[in-house]
Amino acid sequence: SYEQILKTRQAHLTPNLLAHFKKPLVIHAGHMQWLYDHEGRRYLDMFGGIVTVSVGHCHPKVNKALSDQIAKLWHTTNIYMHPKIHEYAEKLVAKMPGNLKTVCFVNSGSEANDLAMLLARLHTGNQDILTFRNAYHGMSPYTMGLTAHSSWRYPLPGINSGIVHVMNPDPYRGLWGGSACRDSPIQTQRTCNCASPADECQAGLAYYKELEEVFKYSLPRGKVAAMFAESIQGVGGTVQYPRGYLKRAAALVRANGGLFVADEVQTGFGRTGEHFWGFEAHDYQPDIVTMAKGIGNGFPLAAVVTTPEIASCLNKALHFNTFGGNPMASAVGMSVLEVIEEEQLQSNCKNVGTYFLKCLNELQQRHDVIGDVRGKGLMIGVELVADREKKTPLPMPHVLEIWEKCKDLGVLFGRGGLDGNVFRIKPPMCIDRNDVQFATDVLDQAIKLAKP
């Protein structure tokens, strides 16, 4: 029963697994963009298991690929070869630009970023790694150092060793916020007031100058191993970086002996609509790309893709991962790629996402608590504020009230941002305009119903 599940959870699961809602939700089943609770009540899933269910819950084609593989072979260890991993590796790297043609499969985003850190340090011989102050790149002891926000990690000695956190180029909230270009056309028209050429903006340049100062004055050893960046910051609150910034940052990192790592854990696989990989919108090519979450539609699968030259440093030691790229994961990954192509989910993200932004922008006209609407494709953030001018985050009880009302009305949103006041909309990529309409109406009603 529901009560028994809650009791067992309290008794036997670690307390970090927060139940989130006042009345916790128990999910029994899922189909495409819908989830069903213990009473069979249906919810529109606007968070996709934290940006993980890319093509839809229990997508029939992915289910079939997995069950066919389960009937044939589960596991071999990496000592032997199996055809699925080779077929899949070939199909995955075909999606990558340039010489990013070597892949190492692992099982989670944290593992992928761990491996990227290792590769960068081994390849360059340098130690220091830069990330943004609001970044989230994982929870393993190694990646916990990359993850910057103090409330997202444990205060352990040593996790920050060799990590430098730099200013987040946030066009809404940061030091030079309020005037930056973001590359969504809607956002650009509304917020950009800089006089620079189309591909550059003043706030982006100001943030870049700050980064240059870090290189000039603050790097402990002068040279860097890498810089990590998401293409749109996910957990940090769907932060869209100013145009030109990442391209310039990548060049600066390389000039100082380092590699640039694109964390595509949330932004990959067509979610941002315009491109298959989020970094493509920033017009630069990373040296290492890490991916997880949507790659497996909920199956534990992740990958690091890099150049053969960088990958060759793994020859120096036994590098082993028991489950990485196992036959089941490879079969799932392969069919996820096929479904994205067959169902044209990338262009669906673009079309439905643009419509979503339009609906949310209209909603913003009617509700002062909506301070900002941003994002691209089906990676959208709605920031709730108490004061639009000052951008004061909406107090947490009010945010939670709106969030819970949305759940009661049948829509599950995610939350994020430094103050937890950004609703995150990153649903399975198969949603349509009716779903957008429903989600927008529910948010509208929930804001009206929730008492401050």
Ligand code: PMP
């Ligand atoms: N990178 C990013 C951008 C993420 O959002 C996350 C997870 N939220 C991770 C890495 C870590 O992934 P995992 O939880 O699979 O270890």
